Amino acid sequence: MIKKSMEMPKQRVEERIRNFNEVALGYSEDQAVMEASRCLQCPKPLCVAGCPVEVDIPSFVRDIKERRFDEAIGKVREKNSLPAITGRVCPQEEQCQKTCVMGKTGEPISIGRLERFVADHELQRGVKVPPKPRPNGRGVAVVGSGPAGLTAAADLAKLGYEVTVFEALHEAGGVLMYGIPEFRLPKRIVQSEVDYVKNLGVTVKTDSLIGKLYTVEELFEKGFEAVFIGTGAGLPSFLGVPRENLCGVYSANEFLIRVNLMRAYRFPEYDTPVWVGRKVAVIGAGNVAMDSARCALRLGAEEVWIVYRRSRQEAPARLEEMENAEEEGVKFKFLTNPIGFLGDKYGWVCGMECISMRLGEPDESGRRRPIPIEGSEFTMDVDTVVVAVGQSPNPMISRTTKGLQTTRWGSVVVEEGTGKTSIEGVYAGGDIVSGAATVISAMGSGKNAARAIHEYLSNKKVR
């Protein structure tokens, strides 16, 4: 029994901070086989329950061990339509790997790395075009081509529905394209996963903002019999402190959209610019903040600081991402909260006023509440700020769809387990329901909604 997991080969720090290439290089075949061999093949596997989409983990791991890579990826794809993505971005340490029995005495099986391995292996050799299911002539509209939408679309297509995905941006993938940087999730991987979904017969229409181009009502008028809303939590939150509109202060969304989706790191080859000065402060400590900080480093910042109002223990980012960031030279200022910005006479940010915090009693989220320490104000020298303090559900659909019930934070109210909304035939899943969460949980809700839509349409008379 090997207690330690096979290490993931990574780009060397000095090199990787100068490029946007993927940091984690992936297992070789031998490394994957060795890691897969560690699996005990438990008769009552605990890992599967930890997976939001219920991938048959022991089977695919055994297939890897026996070098049956095609079978392995086939097994994965039964439940998971985006394995190359989830293998990279799932917080496996909170999910399948957390419940893995090996974790009790040593390190759990690196299920995520194995899933990535088989998915990449398949991509290299060419993804097999899946057999096109027999169409049943009934149309379903999916709004949003992020993980929730793509999963719902794929599952519905596999059941024979004619699915059209409406995407507001010019490239499909949602947060996978614009939010997660190239060095964590290469865009060609997202492209191939989207292509796979398209090959199942799904039509993807970009440049289509539902709510404006067509309302949800109009979709029904066009002949769709059900609509799945997976529009995500793309509304950026700002701090609400003075002078937040100075030049050089970005929301993390804008920063990442410019860098990832619009490839601003290749300006002037690509036309969209982004500004990164010498001293960058990223407010927040979630994955989005880590991504922003690591992008800023690669864009030439001399110093990048994560500024977070709670302590390291409370930071919501994946440990792996924080470690990567720290390795790359990102610095951390915990228990610090910005209270305002200072600008130079040209209207550019040149400083950030902060106050030190201490932790008090826990609040509703269970995390200890940060309390400002009176008199501890100080100024940080910065010329770029990225505000990564959270995203909320995009209000476009709720504003334009009569009768859609939402919470006061803007998320769509749904029935648990099915994603059914207050309007008949309309379902929702992903961040638009839960607020900003993980890719895999969005996929899970997409799965559930597809199942529920199928049930609904099977019982409904065909028009």
Add this chain to the structure above:
Amino acid sequence: MSGLKEEPRIGVFVCRCGNNIGGVVDVSGIVEYAKTLPNVVHAEENSYTCSSEGLSRIKEAIVRQSLNRVVVASCTPRTHEPLFRAICEEAGLNRYLLEMANIREHCSWVHIHEPEKATETAKEIVRMAVAKVRFLEPLKEPEIEITPSALIIGAGVSGLTAALSLSEQGFDVYVVEKEAEAGGLLTNFHTLFPSGQDASDFIESIIEAVKGRRNITLLASTVVREVRGYLGNFEVVAQQINQREVRLKVGVMIVATGAVPLESKGLYGYGEFEDVVTQLGFEQLLKGGLPENLEKIVMIQCAGAREEKGVTYCSRICCNVALKNALYVKEKKPDIDIYILYRDIEAYGRGYVDYYQKAQERGVKFIRYTMEKPPSVTEGQNGKPRVEVFSPTIGREIDIKCDLVVLSTSLIQHQAGRDLSQTLKVALGSDNFFLEAHPKLRPVEFAQEGIFLCGTAHGPKDVAESMTQALAAASKASIPMAKGTVKTEAVKAVVDEELCVGCGACVAVCPYSAIEWLSFGQPKVVEASCMGCGLCAAECPMGAMQLRHYRDDQIVPMVDSLFESKRATVLGEEPSVVCFACRWCAYAAADTAGVMRLQYPCSVRLILIPCSGRVDAVHILTAFARGAEGVMVAGCLRDGCHYIDGNIKAERRVDAMKKALEVMGIEGERVEMFFISAGMPDRFVESVISFTDKISKLPRLRRASQEGGASSV
């Protein structure tokens, strides 16, 4: 488009400068070379081109050969350009159709041991000058009308002295004073040194004189809020204490806002103990008569001055003030014990050394201390101050229990002065006092025309010095008013309407707000306010805004010409570096390096621009596209830019360029920003050497052809 409509006929005059140039480079060879350049119809050499003989030869050649462009290849333009321009004008040629090639300070003096390379370098410099002169255009110096009235800001001794002087010359004068009473610092002073005259009597008599003059208007409790306009036509909005607005139209302004003594709580117990006062506080005390129970007084010099950080300068007058006060006290009550704790005694000027001796003779005790071990002031028994000081002279601590501690604190700039520098857009030096245009050549005026400076607003000085400076400022301020109209520099910004898209970037970046943004987006350059820095031209994304005489289509040909022919074999090893240097600092530093005969490799070619902020993507990208291996952008020190902060803008542009270059596959380190003051020739040389070194270690950039011409990037 620039340039004359007729074919350029260029005359090149190469100077031997005795042996200064001739002793290193092959001057005749350069003359022969110049003749081969396109449009050069005449080339000759002179021993001393600046001599009357040399000058008349230029004049003759212009006339005889119908020259319409002149290149003088000699020393730095910063010395003799006005001379050569004048001779062109005498010969009937517009003075702006002249370009100088600096082959002395930037060539023969700094490559003394490499005459072959120096000669080839000189040829390149001449070629660049010829390329630029081809595109120069005749410029007219605009004339502006001067309103014959002056505004003086500050009614202290300097401001009032200037006011009286201008009033006597017949000009209307407005004096604006933020306090309720005129007089400034002197109203609180006791006596003046060395005369011992009563200070308030003195200033009162001046105030009376001012009040008696019909053409001086004194506005107390009034602060200048807004200033628009330019030399001859300043529009001033001032605000009075009752919120009333006063609007003035004046031709010139004089800044005489004075200074205040440093009052720092905690400094040697100031503000914490009752019996610790500043010298100014002591003077006020003395006005009321010497207090009764004073037995022992300790004066501490350099209190809060000459430090490593903060107030680093010497405040000039405090030693004399301390001596004056010490002597006065000793005279009144000889048995009072007075100690003066000092680091150095600055008793300069007529009679002051005698003062110092007299003080010693009268028994004033002088104790020296060092900056590392300053004195400490604590509360002794009976609540009186106790001073402890380590004397390096005797090697031990001295403990003095006294009745009063007097701190000789420095004079510092006050907030009103800082605010005013923003309102007027004039520069402050690193000591926060107002910065003159040039310490020797233009000591009582700012870089902006029409605004003058005097008194302690410029820096600590005594009353006599302040009054002298005030008279000088008044004198200089009167010149444009007396003339009635004044010609200003022709190097101004100009906008090409066809290329302009009305984005307003130029309006925002101008440090002098000299560009008006009209209703539909058209930028309008107010020529009289334009200082000719070129930041607007650098900022303009369409190349519509240009700076006359430093247009893109005048600078870029210089870069082109550098690479248009195959490099001389002897220069082959040296990487080709283009350095854009600002006229006020970096170029001057390079000149001084030449004067000091500091030597450096033949790699760098300087291009003169008014401000480093003039340099932008066009110039840098063109340099690399044509074949440069490295580009230096050199401007003033960070907080010493003569156009306020053009150098910071330049730094930002260089940063942006670095990233763009990386994407193009060119190492970002090939372009670099340098901050070099005129007084740092060594830093210039070091920068050139280390930059050249760094460039030579990088792989050579590809060239499209060895014959020169554009390389594809």
Add this chain to the structure above:
Amino acid sequence: MYEIASKKELAPDIKLLEVYAEQIAKKVKPGHFVIVRVDEKGERIPINPASCDVNEGTISIAFHEVGKTTMKLGSLNRGDRIANLVGPLGNAAELGKYGRVLCVGGGVMAAPLHFQATSLRDAGNELITVIGARTKEQVILKEEMRRISSELFIVTDDGSEGYSNLDFLEGLLRKGRIDRVVAIGPLVLMREVAELTRPYRIKTMVNLNPIMVDGTGMCGACRVTVGGEMRFACTDGPEFDGHLVDFEELMVRRRMYVSREKIAVLFYKGLGGCT
């Protein structure tokens, strides 16, 4: 991909492209904007449509060639395709029967102003129109505006045609009988108009043009301060009450990428421009 149906030059460097976009044509109203991306490597920019033709299934966009993207757009011809066109975005302009409406339009923005003015006229309003530009060559849609307005004034910054500034508006406003003002043009123009109408308390609607990236409310690049609060021009606007807009702040934010723009234009034009 969206095919170009026709191309017209309205002025030097101001082009009008008619583009096939059937569904957008059905839904677009004055006040809306569309996001355009010319090609794979292009950036996303907002443009206010000048008109729509539901029968043809086209919308028309007028733009001024002020940077690389608009230059690239202007170089396309009939039959060429634009990579991406998203719309209609933002909120339609307020439309009602107000009485006499003063319409002020600057430069290329006279095109969307014309779109809005036509609706206003159709809703029963009388139009007093002012259009202007930096020079007379840049004044567009004069005849089209004349046809729908009861009075038309021309203003040019250089005085080459009509008035040389907006001072004459004082007289109009003082005489009373202006019930509403709509101003669409450069920020400096909209700011000036709002200041002119403020003392007369006439509602003045402006259409803001901040820098945008997605245009759908995701990034906050287009954030403006209106009435002291943060608003996104792409989802709360782009039309706002001109008396509440912080124009200074918006002007500064619009200039954020000027130096990058210069680099991009240089690359597009092939460096230096002095060969």
